[in-house]
Amino acid sequence: MTQKACIVGGGVIGGGWAARFLLNGWDVAVFDPDPEAERKIGEVIANARRSLPSLYDKRLPDEGKLTFHNDLTEAAKGADWIQESVPERLELKHKVLGNLTEMASPTTVIGSSTSGFKPSELCAEGARAIVAHPFNPVYLLPLIELVGDPGETARAAEILRSIGMFPLTVRKEIDAHIADRFLEAVWREALWLVKDGIATTEEIDEAIRMGFGLRWAQMGLFETYRIAGGEAGMKHFMAQFGPCLTWPWTKLMDVPEFTDELVDLIAGQSDDQSRHLSIRELERLRDDNLVGMMRALKKSGSGAGGVLVAHEKALANAEPAELPVTVDRQIPQSWTDYNNHMNEAHYLEAGAAATDRFMELIGADADYIASGKSYFTVENHLRYLDELKAGERLTVTTQVLQGEGKKMKLFHFLKNGDGKVAATMETMLLHVDLTTRASCPPPPEVEEKLTAFAKAHTTLPVPDGAGRYVGQRG
Numbered sequence: 001m002t003q004k005a006c007i008v009g010g011g012v013i014g015g016g017w018a019a020r021f022l023l024n025g026w027d028v029a030v031f032d033p034d035p036e037a038e039r040k041i042g043e044v045i046a047n048a049r050r051s052l053p054s055l056y057d058k059r060l061p062d063e064g065k066l067t068f069h070n071d072l073t074e075a076a077k078g079a080d081w082i083q084e085s086v087p088e089r090l091e092l093k094h095k096v097l098g099n100l101t102e103m104a105s106p107t108t109v110i111g112s113s114t115s116g117f118k119p120s121e122l123c124a125e126g127a128r129a130i131v132a133h134p135f136n137p138v139y140l141l142p143l144i145e146l147v148g149d150p151g152e153t154a155r156a157a158e159i160l161r162s163i164g165m166f167p168l169t170v171r172k173e174i175d176a177h178i179a180d181r182f183l184e185a186v187w188r189e190a191l192w193l194v195k196d197g198i199a200t201t202e203e204i205d206e207a208i209r210m211g212f213g214l215r216w217a218q219m220g221l222f223e224t225y226r227i228a229g230g231e232a233g234m235k236h237f238m239a240q241f242g243p244c245l246t247w248p249w250t251k252l253m254d255v256p257e258f259t260d261e262l263v264d265l266i267a268g269q270s271d272d273q274s275r276h277l278s279i280r281e282l283e284r285l286r287d288d289n290l291v292g293m294m295r296a297l298k299k300s301g302s303g304a305g306g307v308l309v310a311h312e313k314a315l316a317n318a319e320p321a322e323l324p325v326t327v328d329r330q331i332p333q334s335w336t337d338y339n340n341h342m343n344e345a346h347y348l349e350a351g352a353a354a355t356d357r358f359m360e361l362i363g364a365d366a367d368y369i370a371s372g373k374s375y376f377t378v379e380n381h382l383r384y385l386d387e388l389k390a391g392e393r394l395t396v397t398t399q400v401l402q403g404e405g406k407k408m409k410l411f412h413f414l415k416n417g418d419g420k421v422a423a424t425m426e427t428m429l430l431h432v433d434l435t436t437r438a439s440c441p442p443p444p445e446v447e448e449k450l451t452a453f454a455k456a457h458t459t460l461p462v463p464d465g466a467g468r469y470v471g472q473r474g
């Protein structure tokens, strides 16, 4: 049965939560008194649709249903998860969480997006809620800090994993949890540097994005500094940089006075730095960069890349069909080119992914390859029949044209969201011994599976376009 999330407060963060749940197949009901909420959430979801599916090489579940409500009780009715994301004011959180506790069933998770309040503060007037603190953009960044009752946070963690997130349960409640304590320290230091005329907002951003920002995304703080200690590791690093703790390297609790002058100084420099792009354009630039970085991390399984690998494994494989479905995914924005459609190289990439999946289906999977046997492609023939666009669903079905001895000839049909064939790829492969790099017949367990497919597929018509040569008419 489709699960339901209720989003209370649909601003920057509530909109991101709505997109995360919706694109993972949940129905989403939104309550927000702002008359502009539907438009704003629509724009956030549009950004999510062009970025979130691009992280995966399998398709996400079909989107759930999105509804907007003027009545909180109606929005919360039957919800499995209620997420409060109203402004960061404790009296408002008390009122909203109190109401939600009265109307929610005891099994409903009630999460608060609060950046800094502790569960004991949120629940001081009798509410039942946990902190579920996300990071912007919620639809792409996996981290959620969970704080509160251990039973509730454990249940919440399981649900969050199922929508591709990384729950980090905080052992002991503390103001601003874990990550915002760092962000606040960096923020305070940055305000000082601008106020004292040491650096502009742009120079501070360069200091982060040209250096340690790149390191942090893949190894964090401690692993990075361990390497900085050289062969002697962390002990040497501590010995070398320990004395700095007593030097004036940070102002920490010495907070700059929050004056109109400071606000104008920071906001003015930020406008000079970034006014050439609207906030939505900046969001799209950020999202495209995040997708690129996270896909790179997926290759090594480092950091957020490991979360993607685990979530992708849990995503359903395509339904069995007459021909096996060997790719089922959305087309990432990064696969499109200056002509605003899928670039020719990625038709080949999709066909190659279909071959990899078909190899798994006949038992030539990662373990098999590690044991020293594999298939090598010796020839491909691609026909480009129709355009494919970013965000569109792409499925590939595979017909076996030949499967005997060391030869395997496959015919991939690349279809768009309406099931129309947009390209075909005919591909010839030879089974090889990875030690000698020479072709050889596959062992019986692989050959049997391959010939079973080949036999079943001989009853099907030879596909239109099979055996064509380049430039052939008709």
Ligand SMILES: NC(=O)C1=CN([C@@H]2O[C@H](COP(=O)(O)OP(=O)(O)OC[C@H]3O[C@@H](n4cnc5c(N)ncnc54)[C@H](O)[C@@H]3O)[C@@H](O)[C@H]2O)C=CC1
Binding pocket: 008, 009, 010, 011, 012, 013, 014, 031, 032, 033, 034, 037, 084, 085, 086, 087, 088, 096, 113, 114, 115, 116, 133, 134, 135, 136
């Ligand atoms: N903006 C950020 O970077 C992050 C914010 N948070 C937290 O998320 C929460 C929300 O912050 P933002 O989304 O940034 O704020 P926002 O100002 O963008 O959105 C708040 C939304 O709540 C709505 N709202 C106000 N009163 C309401 C009520 N009684 N019932 C339902 N909706 C109501 C407003 O109309 C608005 O759309 C805060 O607790 C904040 O600390 C957490 C992580 C990051």
Ligand SMILES: C[N+](C)(C)CC(=O)CC(=O)[O-]
Binding pocket: 115, 134, 135, 136, 180, 183
């Ligand atoms: C600035 N902030 C405290 C609202 C930031 C967060 O809570 C998390 C984030 O996304 O940076």
